[in-house]
Amino acid sequence: MDYKADLSPEEKLDIVLQKVVNMAETESSYYITIANLVNASQYQKEIFEILLKLLKDGYVTCPNNSGHGTYASNFDGRLFIDNGGYTEERNRRITNETIAVQNERRIVRNERLLVNGTWFAGFAALFLLLWQIFLWINPTYSDFPYILFGIVRKAIHRF
Numbered sequence: 001m002d003y004k005a006d007l008s009p010e011e012k013l014d015i016v017l018q019k020v021v022n023m024a025e026t027e028s029s030y031y032i033t034i035a036n037l038v039n040a041s042q043y044q045k046e047i048f049e050i051l052l053k054l055l056k057d058g059y060v061t062c063p064n065n066s067g068h069g070t071y072a073s074n075f076d077g078r079l080f081i082d083n084g085g086y087t088e089e090r091n092r093r094i095t096n097e098t099i100a101v102q103n104e105r106r107i108v109r110n111e112r113l114l115v116n117g118t119w120f121a122g123f124a125a126l127f128l129l130l131w132q133i134f135l136w137i138n139p140t141y142s143d144f145p146y147i148l149f150g151i152v153r154k155a156i157h158r159f
Contacts, residue, residue, distance in 0.1 A: 003040035003047075010086035016050045017081050020060050021073040029071045 003015050019038050023029055035047040052067045054060045059077030063069045084091075 003038040003043065005043070008087075010090050012046075013050055013053065014081065014085035014087050016047060017054055017059055017073070017077055017085060020051075020054070020071055021078050021081050023073075025072075030069070031067075031071070034071065 003012065015038055016034065019034055020029065027033070031048045031051050032044055034051065035041050035044045038047070040047055048067065051060065051071055054077070055062055055067055059073065059080055060071045061074050062071055
């Protein structure tokens with residue numbers, strides 16, 4: 001893949017890191033040479049900045065840590081690019097953020113359902129309490145639910 005100005009920063013980082021990882025030890029790996037290898041000779045400053053970022057992240061090494069000199073990949077850089085690089089890391093981060101948002105929504109929904117269920121149980125208990133108070137005051141209706149069961153049973157046996 002060639003280096004283009006309209007690529008995302010993660011894709012640019014992956015292209016440069018891939019080129020550094022695949023370079024032979026005998027090749028010169030100055031930032032100008034790397035810029036020419038990825039067909040980005042007009043973006044040498046940006047390639048230098050990308051190499052500094054890779055150096056800071058620990059995926060490439062340079063004899064002096066100022067960033068001027070030859071660049072070489074290390075095992076971390078090779079392993080990182082083999083696992084998908086910055087692009088795959090961004091995709092994993094987005095996926096994890098999406099999952100986190102979904103979990104937060106699910107937690108809020110479950111809390112709302114729990115509160116509503118608690119209110120419903122409270123109203124049902126209050127209704128039963130009031131019904132028992134009514135039956136204590138007026139015991140005439142104490143067999144009321146059983147009368148309904150008998151009527152329903154007789155209606156079922158008729159058919």
